[in-house]
Amino acid sequence: MSEDLVVEDLHAGYGDARVLHGVRFTVRQGEVCAILGPNGAGKTTLLRALSGVIRARGTITLGGTSLTGRSPDAVARLGVAHVPEGRGTFMPLTVEENLRLGAYVRRGPSVEEDLERIHTYFPVLKKRLKQAAGSLSGGEQQMLALGRALMLRPRVLLLDEPSLGLAPLVTRELFRIVQAINTEERTTVVVVEQNAHLALGIAQQAHVLETGRIVLSGTAAEIRADEQVAQSYLGYRV
Amino acid sequence: MSTTKAKVERPASVRKGGGRFDWRWAGLAALLAAAVYAPFQLVPFHVFQLTMVLVYAVALLGLNLLVGHAGQISLGHGAFFAIGAYTCAILLDRFDLPYPLTLPLAAAVAFVLGLALGVPAMRLRGLYLALVTLAIAIFLVPLLKRFEELTGGSMGLTLAKPTPPAWSGLAEDQWLYFLTLAVAVAAFLLAASLLRSRVGRALHALRDNEIAAEVMGVRLSFYKTLAFAWSAMFAGAAGCVYTWVIGFVSPDSFTVNLSITLLAGLVVGGLGSLSGPVLGGLFVMFVPSISQDINDAAPGVIFGLLIIAVMYVAPTGLAGLAGRLIKKIPRKE
Numbered sequence: 210m211s212e213d214l215v216v217e218d219l220h221a222g223y224g225d226a227r228v229l230h231g232v233r234f235t236v237r238q239g240e241v242c243a244i245l246g247p248n249g250a251g252k253t254t255l256l257r258a259l260s261g262v263i264r265a266r267g268t269i270t271l272g273g274t275s276l277t278g279r280s281p282d283a284v285a286r287l288g289v290a291h292v293p294e295g296r297g298t299f300m301p302l303t304v305e306e307n308l309r310l311g312a313y314v315r316r317g318p319s320v321e322e323d324l325e326r327i328h329t330y331f332p333v334l335k336k337r338l339k340q341a342a343g344s345l346s347g348g349e350q351q352m353l354a355l356g357r358a359l360m361l362r363p364r365v366l367l368l369d370e371p372s373l374g375l376a377p378l379v380t381r382e383l384f385r386i387v388q389a390i391n392t393e394e395r396t397t398v399v400v401v402e403q404n405a406h407l408a409l410g411i412a413q414q415a416h417v418l419e420t421g422r423i424v425l426s427g428t429a430a431e432i433r434a435d436e437q438v439a440q441s442y443l444g445y446r447v
Numbered sequence: 448m449s450t451t452k453a454k455v456e457r458p459a460s461v462r463k464g465g466g467r468f469d470w471r472w473a474g475l476a477a478l479l480a481a482a483v484y485a486p487f488q489l490v491p492f493h494v495f496q497l498t499m500v501l502v503y504a505v506a507l508l509g510l511n512l513l514v515g516h517a518g519q520i521s522l523g524h525g526a527f528f529a530i531g532a533y534t535c536a537i538l539l540d541r542f543d544l545p546y547p548l549t550l551p552l553a554a555a556v557a558f559v560l561g562l563a564l565g566v567p568a569m570r571l572r573g574l575y576l577a578l579v580t581l582a583i584a585i586f587l588v589p590l591l592k593r594f595e596e597l598t599g600g601s602m603g604l605t606l607a608k609p610t611p612p613a614w615s616g617l618a619e620d621q622w623l624y625f626l627t628l629a630v631a632v633a634a635f636l637l638a639a640s641l642l643r644s645r646v647g648r649a650l651h652a653l654r655d656n657e658i659a660a661e662v663m664g665v666r667l668s669f670y671k672t673l674a675f676a677w678s679a680m681f682a683g684a685a686g687c688v689y690t691w692v693i694g695f696v697s698p699d700s701f702t703v704n705l706s707i708t709l710l711a712g713l714v715v716g717g718l719g720s721l722s723g724p725v726l727g728g729l730f731v732m733f734v735p736s737i738s739q740d741i742n743d744a745a746p747g748v749i750f751g752l753l754i755i756a757v758m759y760v761a762p763t764g765l766a767g768l769a770g771r772l773i774k775k776i777p778r779k780e
Contacts, residue, residue: 285662300655
């Protein structure tokens, strides 16, 4: 498998506050990559830099095409779907309108096919198509956010803390769906998570981000076996 | 695709069920019938008042695109109204243009200026945007007075009103009313179709969550600027019709007060709904004169108090209040 997403020497931040200091990692095509790390490590900033929401210095390439310096809409057009922190639900719009907005950069009959496809992943959304998205539960909104991102037919899916504020059972269901999407659609996934157990459960590769730098990289199994990680993120000693 | 699209994009107020939708069309048809019937029953002054309601409604329709649907603010829309009014006046005064031609030209001038001012303004948000748009409204009045050659300065310009064609058999006030009604209906249809399109969806998305909208591919600055230019265009068209109806423009008719009244009227009428601008137009037209009747000394105070009262009773505006009341009417299942 070829390397798809390549990040080298990435620096980003907000105004004077530098958050990322030379982040470097690669993700192979069709792989799930987990980014672990404590609060304030720069996980969300990393995803924002990848999708162009904030300006970044350094190199980001997707299949050889540079993403650095592109606007978020241009990055989206290249097939990067970002599920932002806090889900980014368009509350007053209906579930269906939210989903259709996901396909904003595309047109044509394939949008209808994709709506059907989303319903097979998330049957709960089908029942609520005409309902205002703001009336959904947190878990349903996260599913909507994921479904909406899929409407882009993404090459890369960026997930920002999908477990945030959800019940454990819902979170597990969500990760099961992410895994299904990854295997069935061959979508590359970069998932930022505090819940290391779940993230490592579906990831092939993982990186630990601390204060804006990647301090540890390896396969999911290696990271899981690392004593430091076990103590800090998994809550037990190996 | 197109059939399902039309099904999806409807304003929030009609989204809840199929039953109410038919009521809406029936209501709309009845309203239109009443609007056509009214000028034959009313005295000329009341016809004039209704005409002004429609003029304001067109301006508010545009402001609603920007504020209610794209979630931006403008404290300067009176300026675009004035630009439309003056463009029309100057074209009539200087170039003797037939009046129907002034409408597209006034709308175009307002659109272009909206675009030019929107490009820098729409990079700001919240209070900063409010201030910049307020500045547009503030500097326009002295500018109009300064270019006396063209604008007539403080004295303004007096123009002949459009005369009703003989075949119509209408009086002047009725003819002006129907001209305005035609413009208002066209503006209403244009706004509705804009909002139902993919563009309307993009506006709603950036209003509700900017980051989510942009990572989905919605170009924020492009759509914000476009929304600003459109709303300026509607305001300009309304201003042009204003000149037809009043036959006189002067800088003091378009002070900052007008901009603020427009925004207040829109919020009172109901942000983000299609009926809000019409209700807002009624409010802007009638409430100042009613409050004058209640208390001669302080119409402004009464006007202000009424705005506060409406905001407490109906935080979603009069359109929202009407929606809630309709819901309370028991219906056969």
